[in-house]
Amino acid sequence: MNITPLLNSISKYVSLTDKEIEYLESKVFIRKYLKGQYVVQQGDVCKYECYVLSGCTKTFYVDQEGQEHIIMFSIEDWWTSDMGSFISQTPADFNVQCLENSELIMISHDVVDDLYREIPKLERFFRKIVERAFVASQKRIVRNFSLTAKEQYLYFREQYPLIEQRIPQYMIASYLGITKEFLSKIKSQLILEQ
Template sequence: MFEQIDNSVSRHIQLTQEELQLFHDLLQYKKVKKKQFLLQEGEVCNFEAYILKGCIRSYYLNKEGTETILAFAVEDWWVSDLSSFAEQKPSNMFIETVEDCELLSIDYQSKVELFEKAPKFEKYYRLLVQRSLGVLQQRFYASISQTAEERYLAFMEKYPHIAQRVPQHQIARYLGVSPEFLSKVRSNMYKKL
């Protein structure tokens, strides 16, 4: 059960057997069915979850109830509301399973304990946050500098494994366009081929 996460961690830091065992002891294994909420708006996020199996999406709802999908996450990725988790304040996002999932999660107090007893993990989590921030910065840049067609092509090129696992209307919400508009974009692209 821990092989995947151990491989992920070992790409960034080297641990002793005792540090690995502490990490394993603090993780909680969970199976979650498709279309279940891990977090809802207004709740405090008390987990960071590593995905062993499945697909998850995080999103916001505006006042009209329209979704804006912030991210999709699949195997070997982490999911959480970083600011809600770090500050232990209510979240303004939803985190929901797209597929049946298997997760290894760590709660806030366990992460504090992990950092105290195995400080090397601070580097690991810092690197994860830096990567996450970089991805968000690139998404923001793309949203203001690229057309919907360019964003769609970039998404399909970068995440073909995700595009096959989530409905087109969710891809549209991730790209910041309506499902109808994405359908027109895709139709125009296929006409050009």
């Protein structure tokens, strides 16, 4: 099992001994998903925190009218799950679905406390990851209130160029909270401005 990308990610915040790495390897596993498969479904309890080794996922909510609202995308070296459900072990508000064949490192809710007890440094690592996610989420809320749709799209394109190439335009529109037709207009307008 090759969890080197995860170890590289962890090493940006804390350094693990060989013994700690061995213990971590004994507590996680890798699972492959096919394009279209769900990692978490709305209403189910999220049992795993997932690190993306390869592939791309989307996290989304389906409202009562059946409308899909995309909250985030995750690609290599990103984390994905329904964090609220994972922490509280209550039904998930969000779906996590693979947009490509994906390979994820899975950390079960059942072993998280063992990991923190045996490798206390991991608690710091996960705190840092959650802090960054929280700040990004708050900044996204502010952008949604303060930027035009065009400005939001330009920001998305600038921040996530690797994601834009990999996902359909209608999903970007859903993430931005606009229709795919309106996104098309924005893109046409940007071409004319060049």
